[in-house]
Structures are given as C-alpha cells and as structure tokens.
Amino acid sequence: MTAEALALKLDKCVHLRGDVFRRMISSGREEMSAAPSEEAVRQLHLRYRLTAEAAKTYFDGGFSVVVQDNYYGEALPRMLRLLQGYPVEAVVLCPSLAARIPLRDARSILDIGCGPGNSTAAVAARYPGARVLGVDSSENMVAAACAAHPEFEFRVCEAPQGLDALGGGFDIVFSNACLQWIPEHRTLLPALMRQLRPGGVLAVQIPVQQSQPMHRIIAETARREKWRTAFPAPPRAFHNLQQNEYFDVLGEMTQEFTMWEITYYHRMPSHAAMLEWYRATGMRPYLDKLNKAQQEEFERDVSAQLVQAYPAQRSGEIIFRFPRLFFTAVRPGA
Numbered sequence: 001m002t003a004e005a006l007a008l009k010l011d012k013c014v015h016l017r018g019d020v021f022r023r024m025i026s027s028g029r030e031e032m033s034a035a036p037s038e039e040a041v042r043q044l045h046l047r048y049r050l051t052a053e054a055a056k057t058y059f060d061g062g063f064s065v066v067v068q069d070n071y072y073g074e075a076l077p078r079m080l081r082l083l084q085g086y087p088v089e090a091v092v093l094c095p096s097l098a099a100r101i102p103l104r105d106a107r108s109i110l111d112i113g114c115g116p117g118n119s120t121a122a123v124a125a126r127y128p129g130a131r132v133l134g135v136d137s138s139e140n141m142v143a144a145a146c147a148a149h150p151e152f153e154f155r156v157c158e159a160p161q162g163l164d165a166l167g168g169g170f171d172i173v174f175s176n177a178c179l180q181w182i183p184e185h186r187t188l189l190p191a192l193m194r195q196l197r198p199g200g201v202l203a204v205q206i207p208v209q210q211s212q213p214m215h216r217i218i219a220e221t222a223r224r225e226k227w228r229t230a231f232p233a234p235p236r237a238f239h240n241l242q243q244n245e246y247f248d249v250l251g252e253m254t255q256e257f258t259m260w261e262i263t264y265y266h267r268m269p270s271h272a273a274m275l276e277w278y279r280a281t282g283m284r285p286y287l288d289k290l291n292k293a294q295q296e297e298f299e300r301d302v303s304a305q306l307v308q309a310y311p312a313q314r315s316g317e318i319i320f321r322f323p324r325l326f327f328t329a330v331r332p333g334a
Contacts, residue, residue, distance in 0.1 A: 018069030113178020117145030199334025
C-alpha cells in the first residue's frame with residue numbers, strides 16, 4: 001500500500017486512514033453513491049473533519065501524519081482548508097477508469113470497443129461475478145478476445161447502430177480508448193446512455209491527441225504540395241469534441257457526471273523510437289495510402305520536424321505527452 005509504505009519511511013509517523021471514521025458508525029450509516037442522500041454527504045463531511053482533527057492532534061504531539069482517503073472534486077480543497085495552518089503536501093494518485101466508477105455493485109457490464117479483451121478484464125476485475133459483454137466492430141479483435149478471455153462473452157457489433165440489439169438495461173457501459181474512432185459524439189453518447197438502466201453509469205476514456213505536436217506535424221506534412229496527390233483528403237479524421245462540448249452534451253443527459261483529464265508522460269529513448277511507435281498508430285492511415293518508397297520519404301519529412309517539436313532531455317530521452325479525457329455519467333431515474 002502506497003500510504004503505508006510512505007509512513008514507514010518517515011521517523012515517528014502515523015498512517016491515518018480516514019475511512020476508519022466511516023466504519024466506526026455501527027447503526028444509521030449512510031453510504032456514498034452516485035446520487036448520495038443529504039445524510040450520506042453530511043456523514044462524509046463529518047469524516048473529513050474528524051480526520052483533520054486527528055491529524056492535527058497527532059502532529060501537535062510530535063508525529064508526522066500520512067492521511068489516506070478518497071478526495072474527489074471539491075473534497076480535496078475542503079480537506080486542505082480543514083488543515084489550514086499546518087504544513088501539508090498532497091500526493092494525488094491516478095486510479096484507472098474502472099476504479100472511478102461510482103457504483104459499489106454491478107450485475108451487468110457492456111464494454112464498447114473491447115479490442116482483445118484487456119479493458120473487459122480490467123472492468124470485470126472491479127465487479128467479480130458480473131455478467132460482462134464485450135463488443136467490437138473488428139471480427140479479428142473479437143476472436144482474439146474470445147481466445148484470451150473465454151470467461152466473458154464477446155460479440156461483433158457496430159456502435160451505435162447495433163447497440164439496441166444487445167437488450168440494454170446494463171449497470172455499466174464502459175469504453176476505454178475507442179470512441180475517438182466513432183463519429184457524431186453528440187448522438188453517440190445519448191445512444192450509449194440508453195443502454196443503461198436508470199441509475200447505471202457510463203464510463204469513458206478518450207485520448208485527446210489531436211492538438212499534440214506529433215499529430216499536427218503529420219497533418220501539416222500531408223498537406224504539403226508534394227503530398228497533395230497522395231492525400232487529396234485527410235486520411236484520418238478526429239471525431240473528438242472539445243472538453244467544453246462534452247460538458248454540454250453530458251449536462252443535457254444528466255446532472256450526475258464527472259469529467260477529468262490526465263496527461264501521461266511517456267519516456268521515449270529517441271525520436272526514432274517515437275516514429276516507430278506511430279507507424280502502427282497515428283501514421284498508419286497515411287502510410288497505408290503510400291508505396292514503400294513513398295512511406296520512407298513521408299517518414300523522413302515527419303522525422304525532420306520532431307527534433308524541434310520534442311527537444312531531448314539531458315539524458316537523451318524524449319518526453320511524449322499523452323493526454324486522456326475521462327468522464328462518468330449516471331443515467332437519471334433511479
């Protein structure tokens with residue numbers, strides 16, 4: 001456990017678990033949920049106050065204190081205010097999308113764009129015993145998922161056209177790094193929400209790479225005069241909306257939604273390694289339209305611009321930023 005490991009590294013330190021104050025309530029305890037009661041919120045804030053007072057008391061007694069708890073949204077600044085006047089450092093962990101789904105239990109889960117089943121297994125691990133259905137538009141991916149995870153059900157399905165045939169009523173509709181390939185998100189997200197039972201949760205992660213230098217370089221290179229014949233139209237379309245547009249779409253469907261963004265810093269040993277990675281991802285739609293000689297020339301044109309866009313660190317490594325947008329949304333009516 002990260003918090004315990006940190007506490008053990010410090011001299012005279014207390015590992016204070018805020019959740020202990022919740023578990024001390026023997027009767028009348030109200031649990032937090034996607035749509036919590038006023039009493040559940042009141043008990044949560046009481047827990048924060050008790051945790052802060054205990055932490056300050058230990059600190060005044062000569063101890064360092066590692067506080068472990070869940071602080072989402074405005075809860076973190078609330079806790080920091082309770083500890084005002086004391087030296088505080090916040091260590092923020094970035095849990096997986098599955099870990100952030102605001103449901104304690106789930107009996108049925110739909111994974112949109114399951115690929116080879118990795119994401120399906122990840123969300124299923126959070127909810128043991130749930131019926132999990134993974135769908136993908138690729139027959140090859142579905143075959144790979146069936147071979148790797150025979151314990152789950154997988155089907156070939158185009159989203160959103162084929163979703164209604166699945167029956168709906170799911171507790172969770174989950175999609176990890178898939179929706180960027182599907183157009184018309186303003187109608188797609190409501191279609192996904194309709195697959196949920198009232199009170200069910202839509203959980204989505206979408207890469208937001210279109211504004212990153214690598215994608216800009218590839219697109220600008222393709223628009224050069226020498227490549228216009230090969231690329232009369234952009235080979236790759238980004239279907240993502242802007243973050244504020246997702247906010248509006250979600251807000252039209254429900255008042256119970258949360259959005260956040262994480263930028264991952266991938267370490268690349270060289271610019272050549274970065275280009276190698278992109279051959280199979282962002283550059284693939286472009287390279288597929290070129291013969292071998294043209295592919296090599298196009299890669300040289302792109303590579304020549306990477307050094308300035310991605311300067312090397314002192315170690316010679318390259319920082320490749322990979323932002324991802326996350327959101328969860330609860331279907332109203334529970």
